[in-house]
Amino acid sequence: MADIKYEIQESLGVISQSGAGWTKELNLVSWNGREAKYDIRDWDPEHEKMRKGITLSKEELIELRNILNNMDI
Structure with missing residues (x-):
């Protein structure tokens, strides 16, 4: 498997966090x-x-x- 290079250019926010410390995030990433x-x-x-x-x-x-925005939640 080829190496995947990434750079998180901007962290925009954490959506959730698991008990193990992993976080679901919205970021601006260069792949x-x-x-x-x-x-x-x-x-x-x-x-x-x-x-x-x-x-x-x-x-x-x-x-x-x-x-x-148009969802009724």
Whole structure:
């Protein structure tokens, strides 16, 4: 498996935290030197290990916000 390089350029917020210390976060992350995207995933406390997540462009994040704003929750 190829090494995945990442740089968390901006930590935007913690969504939740598990009992083991992992946190589900929204961050602005550059993957393999590419332009940074908005990223939601679980991270270990040292930000060295991660679980699967999703990355979103600015346009996709705006659309997600619009969908959430229109939900009756």
